Amino acid sequence: MTAAKPAMQRLRDAVNEVDFNRFRFWFQITAFILFVYGGYLAIDLGSKLPFFSCGYNREGRAGVCYLLPLQHQLGRNWAVLFSMASLTILTGFLTFAAWFIVLNKGWCGFVCPLGTLQDWISALRRRLGIRYANYTQGQFAQLTKIKFVLLALLILIPLGIGGGLFSHDMSPPFCLICPARMVLPLFTGDLSQFTIDFSSKTAVVMTALGISVTALFFVGSFVKKRFFCFFCPMSALHYLISKPALLKLKKDGSKCTRCGDCYAVCDMEIKEIADDVKTTNIMTDDCTMCLKCVASCPETGALKATFVGIPIFVSTETGFIKRMNKGCQHGK
Amino acid sequence: MTSLNRLFALLFLLMLSGSLFAEPSEAQKAEWRARREAAGGEAPSEAQRAEWRARREAREASAKADESKPTVVANEERIHPTSGKSAPVPELSHDHGAMGSRPAADKGAVKPEEAARPSGRPAGMGMRGGGGAIWLSDSPPSRGDGAGRGGMGGMMGMGGMAMGGERSGPPSKRLWMRAGSDPQKSGFAREDADAQNETLIVRPQGPLDGEALAPPADGKKNLAFEMPVQGYYRVYASSRKLQGETLNISVAKAEIANFSHGGDEEERAQALTAPRVLDSAPIEIVREKAADEKMFFQLKSGDEQAFVVLQKGLPLQGARVRFVSHEGWSKEAVSDEQGRVSFQVIRDYFPAWDDFKKRFKASYLIIAEANAAEKGVFKDQPYSNVRYQATLAGNYYPSPDDYRSYAWGLGIGLLIVLFSGTAVYLYRRRRVKPFQEVRFDDGR
Numbered sequence: 194m195t196a197a198k199p200a201m202q203r204l205r206d207a208v209n210e211v212d213f214n215r216f217r218f219w220f221q222i223t224a225f226i227l228f229v230y231g232g233y234l235a236i237d238l239g240s241k242l243p244f245f246s247c248g249y250n251r252e253g254r255a256g257v258c259y260l261l262p263l264q265h266q267l268g269r270n271w272a273v274l275f276s277m278a279s280l281t282i283l284t285g286f287l288t289f290a291a292w293f294i295v296l297n298k299g300w301c302g303f304v305c306p307l308g309t310l311q312d313w314i315s316a317l318r319r320r321l322g323i324r325y326a327n328y329t330q331g332q333f334a335q336l337t338k339i340k341f342v343l344l345a346l347l348i349l350i351p352l353g354i355g356g357g358l359f360s361h362d363m364s365p366p367f368c369l370i371c372p373a374r375m376v377l378p379l380f381t382g383d384l385s386q387f388t389i390d391f392s393s394k395t396a397v398v399m400t401a402l403g404i405s406v407t408a409l410f411f412v413g414s415f416v417k418k419r420f421f422c423f424f425c426p427m428s429a430l431h432y433l434i435s436k437p438a439l440l441k442l443k444k445d446g447s448k449c450t451r452c453g454d455c456y457a458v459c460d461m462e463i464k465e466i467a468d469d470v471k472t473t474n475i476m477t478d479d480c481t482m483c484l485k486c487v488a489s490c491p492e493t494g495a496l497k498a499t500f501v502g503i504p505i506f507v508s509t510e511t512g513f514i515k516r517m518n519k520g521c522q523h524g525k
Numbered sequence: 526m527t528s529l530n531r532l533f534a535l536l537f538l539l540m541l542s543g544s545l546f547a548e549p550s551e552a553q554k555a556e557w558r559a560r561r562e563a564a565g566g567e568a569p570s571e572a573q574r575a576e577w578r579a580r581r582e583a584r585e586a587s588a589k590a591d592e593s594k595p596t597v598v599a600n601e602e603r604i605h606p607t608s609g610k611s612a613p614v615p616e617l618s619h620d621h622g623a624m625g626s627r628p629a630a631d632k633g634a635v636k637p638e639e640a641a642r643p644s645g646r647p648a649g650m651g652m653r654g655g656g657g658a659i660w661l662s663d664s665p666p667s668r669g670d671g672a673g674r675g676g677m678g679g680m681m682g683m684g685g686m687a688m689g690g691e692r693s694g695p696p697s698k699r700l701w702m703r704a705g706s707d708p709q710k711s712g713f714a715r716e717d718a719d720a721q722n723e724t725l726i727v728r729p730q731g732p733l734d735g736e737a738l739a740p741p742a743d744g745k746k747n748l749a750f751e752m753p754v755q756g757y758y759r760v761y762a763s764s765r766k767l768q769g770e771t772l773n774i775s776v777a778k779a780e781i782a783n784f785s786h787g788g789d790e791e792e793r794a795q796a797l798t799a800p801r802v803l804d805s806a807p808i809e810i811v812r813e814k815a816a817d818e819k820m821f822f823q824l825k826s827g828d829e830q831a832f833v834v835l836q837k838g839l840p841l842q843g844a845r846v847r848f849v850s851h852e853g854w855s856k857e858a859v860s861d862e863q864g865r866v867s868f869q870v871i872r873d874y875f876p877a878w879d880d881f882k883k884r885f886k887a888s889y890l891i892i893a894e895a896n897a898a899e900k901g902v903f904k905d906q907p908y909s910n911v912r913y914q915a916t917l918a919g920n921y922y923p924s925p926d927d928y929r930s931y932a933w934g935l936g937i938g939l940l941i942v943l944f945s946g947t948a949v950y951l952y953r954r955r956r957v958k959p960f961q962e963v964r965f966d967d968g969r
Binding site: 240262326384385387388389390391392393396400401404405407408409411412413415416 | 786878881882883923925928929930931933934935937938939940941942945946949
């Protein structure tokens with residue numbers, strides 16, 4: 194008769210063998226309801242959130258994405274911007290970093306309402322039996338740079354607006370083209386963002402661009418998993434400050450057999466997750482930390498998520514088999 | 526596929542071009558004329574057209590004459606439009622001056638306010654300067670109003686008032702006392718030695734019955750005060766003057782919303798629900814807040830806005846209340862048993878499309894008047910009637926409905942969805958390789 198396992202070990206086994214997709218689905222739906230409808234319950238988590246809890250969702254939002262106040266603050270008149278008054282930019286960034294540091298890019302994979310929406314659109318495509326699209330490695334290498342370009346523009350254009358180089362009708366530039374501005378208010382019955390602003394030529398261009406990007410978002414998300422996340426400047430900003438984050442994705446290359454299961458389930462098509470057997474911190478700039486790679490890994494201890502160095506979700510052979518026996522959960 | 530592409534490109538280019546904002550073509554005008562006639566509308570007669578033409582020409586001639594003259598404010602100081610510094614100017618008569626008098630050529634263009642004014646009584650009682658209503662404005666006469674200058678605070682109903690103050694200090698506010706019933710053309714109110722004047726300010730965390738506000742110093746014309754905490758700041762400039770047997774009491778009120786995203790949330794929440802009435806005011810207009818009104822409220826053209834007329838904090842029934850728009854159009858109504866009166870803010874901002882500014886800050890003015898057979902003594906002189914007048918100014922902005930289009934937005938979105946969806950479908954179809962059966966001959 195084998196000795197009973199310690200309670201902690203039993204808990205770890207339960208977590209590692211969890212029906213991960215179901216857990217993630219419910220986690221995402223809870224987060225979506227919280228951040229899209231939480232405002233109706235007077236929930237307000239501030240304006241420095243590290244994901245797209247869109248500020249344009251005026252009634253329902255439970256907090257505001259940091260990119261909105263950041264662009265407003267950078268768009269101040271230069272005389273104000275380069276004065277002590279701009280200490281608020283620093284304090285704002287520190288607040289944002291404090292939020293971010295907790296979940297790292299897990300905010301993207303588990304909490305971001307726009308990411309969740311893309312997952313739901315992908316689920317719809319899967320149910321319709323339509324195959325998903327992949328980028329070639331060449332395309333991937335080019336597209337992955339776009340988010341950094343957008344991040345640079347997101348900072349430079351407001352600075353130009355504050356200096357009088359660009360029209361105020363361009364402010365806030367990224368929000369005007371972000372699909373979250375149009376899509377998330379829809380869930381509270383607000384269609385007002387689906388308009389073209391004819392008050393100036395700049396406004397016409399920016400609003401037309403916003404509508405176009407949103408239309409492409411719907412089509413792109415339907416054929417490509419996490420389509421918009423490749424271009425998301427918030428993802429780029431996350432990556433730049435991700436070093437001190439508490440949640441980490443780690444890989445033990447010595448246990449990896451390079452079977453490619455993790456790559457097959459990765460929504461972002463990150464090849465390094467399968468190929469790289471040297472790097473320990475395996476999170477890349479495109480990673481959304483959805484942890485599907487950990488759930489699909491058959492090698493015990495090869496991939497794991499840690500929080501402050503403590504493993505909280507580890508790949509195990511038993512967990513892999515359990516999940517596989519549940520049916521086709523991954524890779525579609 | 527190619528034609529769809531072309532159609533989309535054509536529509537997009539059309540939208541981006543300035544052609545949408547161009548003057549209507551002759552063909553368009555002819556179409557409108559035909560539509561109007563088909564709808565039973567009568568075309569204006571030649572005599573009417575001639576009259577309109579004459580008025581327009583007279584107006585243009587007057588405008589040209591005005592441009593050639595220096596801007597002068599009667600018996601006041603001229604405020605330099607950019608520096609804000611004042612310089613004394615000689616007392617001169619002028620065409621569009623302080624009391625809302627109009628150029629001779631403009632008198633033909635009758636505005637509703639003039640037609641509706643009862644019994645030839647002047648628009649206001651003129652206890653400070655010349656016959657106009659006294660009101661508190663957030664801009665001096667020479668500056669006028671226009672596109673918002675930024676800033677978060679504002680008179681009730683609009684943001685973007687002239688906020689000032691040292692960058693390191695609290696925000697400050699300046700208000701100008703103006704006389705006249707036209708928000709654009711009213712000049713400075715002049716001091717009247719015979720009148721008894723008092724100015725009070727009610728701060729968010731100050732005494733409910735207000736504190737005296739220091740009069741303008743150093744020859745300046747504006748009332749200035751700091752706004753260190755968030756909330757509504759109310760200024761009451763009251764004046765009493767005896768004219769014959771009638772005591773004229775006027776109360777010009779300004780309400781300034783000072784809110785920001787930062788700061789103490791509890792302080793902000795308290796300020797949003799705090800009472801906005803001065804119980805000791807002989808007459809007062811209170812702008813009614815909508816139930817769902819947020820702290821950065823902006824009144825838009827087309828909105829319905831209610832006001833309540835109060836006397837010593839109680840509703841005043843039967844007061845004549847006049848709403849005057851930025852362009853001087855007005856409407857009069859009588860307050861009901863709750864002292865309430867409601868107006869729809871008309872759209873009166875019609876610039877050429879290239880000059881349109883969606884942040885254009887227009888001013889409105891509310892004037893409430895009531896008479897009462899009250900006897901008393903003022904400055905040792907008896908009176909048998911009291912004429913009350915209250916004013917409240919505010920700002921409003923163009924309605925988004927004036928410059929935003931759902932049809933274009935949804936149309937462009939739908940086109941791109943169809944175009945890109947079709948492109949993806951065709952791309953995938955092209956890559957599908959036809960089925961080819963491969964037979965292996967194992968017998969060989």
